[in-house]
Amino acid sequence: MINEYEKLLAGLDDVDWANLSHAYESAHDVPGHIRTLCGDDDEARKQAFSSLFNSIFHQGSRYSASPVAVPFLARIAVAGPAAARADTMWLLTRLAVDWHDEYDVTTGINVAGWRAAAAEAGPEEFLPWYEEQLAGATETHERAQLQELRDWVVAGNSPDSRWSALQSYDAVLAELPGLLVLLDDDDRCLRTRIAYLLAWFPEFSTTSLPRLLALAAHEKDPVTAATALLAAGLVGPSATAEGITPHLDAADPLMRWAAATALIRLANLDGTPVSPALLGRAVAELSAAARSSFDRVTDYCEGDRHGHIERTLRALPPGSHPDSVREALEACLPRIVRDSSGSRTRRAIQELFPAPLPHPAPGFAELTAAQQQLLGDLAGHRHAWLIRSSADRLRDIGLPDTQEALRSYVGTHRTA
Structure with missing residues (x-):
């Protein structure tokens, strides 16, 4: 252990880890993994992160050891080895909000509802x-x-998983005052990670909201600025629209996307000052973004910006700009390059190929533009399992059902 980091782990050995649990029963191994994060062996550090993700955050589940580990992880995020800090922030974020949960809270997390449900369990x-x-x-x-x-x-x-997850969420909430220093860190990745983390803590918004808006206004990196801007829109009250609206005119499309997404969330709040005209501008911006490819993405929905646009538009008040929303949703449908769960891919195949193709199958160039987009994205997808999970459906409609065969059919070997 490097002596300069020993102070970060004060009290680590005082915890009765053996009587705490994680995914593999006793959490006796957790302090060793945490200590390894502060060591100088890069390979051992990577293994320690992997072990922690698989034990105290196993496929989204949290355990009695999970909240107890949080204070030590927070200290490492603030003052630990440079090589460990960003990954530690990611682990803290996932201990607070599971990525599967995040897909369901695109327009902001309902902590009050979560607390009510957990109280009953x-x-x-x-x-x-x-x-x-x-x-x-x-x-x-x-x-x-x-x-x-x-x-x-x-x-x-x-x-009950709602109760156990809330214990970790509250442990991270307690560490946020100390983590705020990362908003001014020299490392852009850490500024981005703390902005993203703050997006899931509306109870902390009195403190975080002005800092997030300031970061969005002055940050030079577009990804960090967009992350902060959307975080402000996710935790702020309806009056936050005033500080977000100017960013609809930003030169960077990522900032315009973040502003539009935030404004649609604010339009769903009671007493919102978001006018129909402003809401229309936000919808138009998301419609334009839906038809575009993305050079840069944020951490929201694991970078699946088309999926994020789709979920945001589906959260609009009923009857809001139905034509433009429909067009945007149609544009999002075949864009599955960053679909990490497979659900959007399966839905897109079902909707774009509702019936089997003639035999022999038509050439790729004979398909509709949306069908070509979907198959092109699928052929170059970074996760081969995505095709395997949809192979039966592809086969049933008369399309190639392996990535190699699909690439040959599409005529491209591009990668996502």
């Missing part, structure tokens, strides 16, 4: 059920399992 709600089951159990092995689970609940845990 806390340990005190489950304890009577476990005690009832334990009282009626007669088989020795069954009683031992129930006793173990009952003791775990008595210790202050809940089997």
